[in-house]
Amino acid sequence: MRVVVPFSADRPKTRLSDTLDPTERRAFARAMLGDVVETVRDAGADPEVLATEPVEVDAPVEVDDRRLSLAVNDALRDGLPAAVVMADLALATQRSVRRLVDTEGDVVVAPGRGAGTNAIVVRHPEFRVDYHGASFLDHADAARELGAAIRVVDSFRLATDVDEPSDLVELLVHGDGAARDWLVDAGFELDDDGGRVGIRRR
Amino acid sequence: MRVVVPFSADRPKTRLSDTLDPTERRAFARAMLGDVVETVRDAGADPEVLATEPVEVDAPVEVDDRRLSLAVNDALRDGLPAAVVMADLALATQRSVRRLVDTEGDVVVAPGRGAGTNAIVVRHPEFRVDYHGASFLDHADAARELGAAIRVVDSFRLATDVDEPSDLVELLVHGDGAARDWLVDAGFELDDDGGRVGIRRR
Numbered sequence: 304m305r306v307v308v309p310f311s312a313d314r315p316k317t318r319l320s321d322t323l324d325p326t327e328r329r330a331f332a333r334a335m336l337g338d339v340v341e342t343v344r345d346a347g348a349d350p351e352v353l354a355t356e357p358v359e360v361d362a363p364v365e366v367d368d369r370r371l372s373l374a375v376n377d378a379l380r381d382g383l384p385a386a387v388v389m390a391d392l393a394l395a396t397q398r399s400v401r402r403l404v405d406t407e408g409d410v411v412v413a414p415g416r417g418a419g420t421n422a423i424v425v426r427h428p429e430f431r432v433d434y435h436g437a438s439f440l441d442h443a444d445a446a447r448e449l450g451a452a453i454r455v456v457d458s459f460r461l462a463t464d465v466d467e468p469s470d471l472v473e474l475l476v477h478g479d480g481a482a483r484d485w486l487v488d489a490g491f492e493l494d495d496d497g498g499r500v501g502i503r504r505r
Numbered sequence: 506m507r508v509v510v511p512f513s514a515d516r517p518k519t520r521l522s523d524t525l526d527p528t529e530r531r532a533f534a535r536a537m538l539g540d541v542v543e544t545v546r547d548a549g550a551d552p553e554v555l556a557t558e559p560v561e562v563d564a565p566v567e568v569d570d571r572r573l574s575l576a577v578n579d580a581l582r583d584g585l586p587a588a589v590v591m592a593d594l595a596l597a598t599q600r601s602v603r604r605l606v607d608t609e610g611d612v613v614v615a616p617g618r619g620a621g622t623n624a625i626v627v628r629h630p631e632f633r634v635d636y637h638g639a640s641f642l643d644h645a646d647a648a649r650e651l652g653a654a655i656r657v658v659d660s661f662r663l664a665t666d667v668d669e670p671s672d673l674v675e676l677l678v679h680g681d682g683a684a685r686d687w688l689v690d691a692g693f694e695l696d697d698d699g700g701r702v703g704i705r706r707r
Contacts, residue, residue: 396659416675417674418695437678459659459660469618473618476620476641500619500638500639
């Protein structure tokens, strides 16, 4: 299956501004992108990166600097079925990606926290994505309006987009790719000194 | 399978203090407990509530006011296999609970965010739980030391313990039980006015 991986190459991961400087955020975001592309390929699917500007990665890259939903809907027109998997799903594994693409349904969604849509499979030609706001609910509504069968994939790994400092905990605990290595090399470690487990930097 | 559901009856959900008053927190926590017990039973398993003080709920209740890990380990001694499912997993469904109890392994863990252990199945007689700190990692280590096979259940629903205000978003979006109804009746709704989806109270 085609798997479109949208990537914001210009100003990635702004919600990590307090934790990483701009150069670090770019490097970290690229490491996550590389992990996602590799995981998608290992899962037997065909990654295609859809980036806001050219980026070096081991997959075909299409550059489209329009806003996310427009660019993705255009990419979907190039052939269905297709999946869209966000480039910051650094906890994704072969197994979770396979669960996604193997789940039948006109529209299959792996929700993210905060009513987001972290990954989606589209098999219905009239379905359009809209990532603004509570997109999980909007996508469910849109599928219903089309009479399309919607299925939800219940995966913690696919639900965890690495966006905020607290998400780095998840990557340190559950990750095993280049993005986790990048974090460890950058001096991050778990902070388990009492209370909730957090991160600290050496 | 026996499913022990630990419940802190005395001071539940203190991390929701800014959002709900003490009486509300008790009512909300009891609604979640009721949902979890019902879901466990619907999944074909046998819920047993392990509470810090007597509580009215549609399941056998054992009162044990010692700290969580001690009480749970004692409860596990009453018979294996057994699962331990936290009382604030208000997003749990029949299906996710069945995935948990049907996964083979001496120890099966459904991690929570922040390296927590939201649900666990114990089939190895020498395994002991320890919920302090990064319990997911500690449980994995403990299983390894025993030579016990550990398996991880990848479920967003089981990973989402409802603990903090941002977790209420997940319950509003994905829940369908009494706890969600309680929140809606209390005036909570999604706040999708831009940026991240949050909650507001009417």
